[in-house]
Amino acid sequence: MALPGAGVPGGSRVGMSDRERSCQGPSIEAGSGALNKLRARRLGIDTQYEAVVFMRKDCPICRSEGFAAHTRVKLTAGPRWIMATLYQVTSNLLDDGEAGLSDSAWHRLGLRDGDDIAVSHPPPLKSLSILRGKIYGKRLEPDGIADVVADIANGRYSDIHLSSFITACAAGELDTGEIAGLTQAMVKSGRTLVWERHSVFDKHCVGGLPGNRTTPIVVAIVAANGLTMPKTSSRAITSPAGTADTMETMAPVDLDLGQMRRVVEAEGGCCVWGGAVGLSPVDDKLIRIERALEVDSVGQMVASILSKKIAAGSNHVILDVPVGPTAKVRSRQDGEALAACLTQVGEAFGLESRVILTDGSAPVGQGIGPALEARDVLAVLQGTPEAPADLRERALVLAGAILEMAETAAPGAGFAAAAATLDSGAAWKKFKGICEAQGGLRDPQHAAKTRVFVADRDGTFEAIDNRRIARVAKLAGAPDAKSAGVFLHKKPGEDAQRGEPLFTVHAESPGELDYAMRYVEENPGIVTVEPRP
Secondary structure, X not given: OOOOOXXXXXXXXXXXXXHHHOOOOOXXXXXXXXXXXXXXXXXXXXXXXXXXXEXXXXXXXXXXXXXXXXOEEEEEEOOEEEEEEEEEEOOOOOOXXXXXXXXXXXHHHOOOOOOEEEEEOOOOOOHHHHHHHHHOOOOOOHHHXXXXXXXXXXXXXXXXXXXXHHHHHHHOOOOXXXXXXXXXXXXXXXXXXXXXXXXXXXXXXXXXXXXXXOHHHHHHHHHHOOOOEEEEEOOOOOOOOXXXXXXXXXXXXXXXXXXXXXXXXXXXXXXXXXHHOOOOHHHHHHHHHHHHHOOOOHHHHXXXXXXXXXXXXXXXXXXXXXXXXXOOEOOHHHHHHHHHHHXXXXXXXXXXXXXXXXXXXXXXXXXXXXXXXXXXXXXXXXXXXXXXXXXXXXXXXXXXXXXXXXXXXXXXXXXXXXXHHHHOOHHHHHHHHHHHHHOOOOXXXXXXXXXXXXXXXXXXXXXXXXXXXXXXXXXXXXXXXXXXXXXXXXOOOOEEOOOOEEEEEEEOOHHHHHHHHHHHXXXXXXXXXXXXX
């Protein structure tokens, strides 16, 4: 069934209209308002991705232009311009005639000490009327979605605008047509890849299950079987680690498009951060805000997943949907609905996909957090005795499904074929080759501080709350602190003796460790040990 707004032109780059050209990063525009110039000063303030400018409240430009705190302003320096959020200074931090810039604004304008910038009102954002319409329940049409995404890509939306868009789409669920339109607009916001091979494979997990780091293992198995798998992955949104966060502890992931292509051409696969290669860049802007809000709506999740697959040139995708009471997808019914949406929207873009509903009742592997998860991945690839059996099995199920989809293995024989590739050492050899091609294999870090949580009674380890144990790992510093997280000593169903370790919290500083353990003490239901009958 054709969906509204579906279909992406072929070629190494999508065709660009005037609207789409505005998505291609900072624009070149004529200078503005010689009367509105100030001397730029770098304040050394890290505002992450948001461009911020500081001006004196008594600045003549602020008074004459009616600028107030939190106003969006246009900053121009020579041929470059950006949109920035204004904050006003009432102290002597700035001299008369100066404007202070955050590091993000400074670098994006390419400034040097003493350069002048022009400050002016930005052009009206017509797409905000489309956003307001969605807030009040109006359906998003393809052209309207394209306008919103173009403004996001070009940096015209502040974090407040982005938060409003994400919240509106989460509260007023997107239908399949809206999702297809959002997917197409997100693909067109960046570059697309085309590969010489007819079949290009990918896999994705919708998330919500700590430690479920199957991707590096699957990529290694699939590529070792001669298939092409150019895997781009996200950093964490609501979890203690994304695949890119974990992979980064083993090899560089910030590859550009040319470097990514060379790795895939040499090794058949890669595992890189999607934000560095410019594929569906609007998705990375939205993910940053979703992470802060801890919101991951179905419609934007589907558009996020599929836009990255389409932009990477994949046409065959295996999708892992964990289902469990404390996972992102709570019931089988919800999982089947998500699977249907992913499949239906994917078909409109020529994607052949298969969705696998998996057990999401408990974390996978032993590690939760980038470095801890990486050590699990390495143990499985190397076939060591401590390799988590559940992580190995899940990776084999997913890799086997790809081998069957590629007809490299007969129907029903994919799992065995994947296991043979892993057990022979071919997958480990391929993974080392991929890491070396991406910049070199390295050992995951170890945390400086640890604290053990033990069982307070004899019994059976009955359950673990996915969301709360993930929260512990994040409070300990993950994913920004790569070695931080949680190591699980026990899995549900196993016996536990009083005083026996259940999990260990890892942190890089005493303060983060104390913060995480305070949460553990205040939330006794994170793990459940029941007396034996």
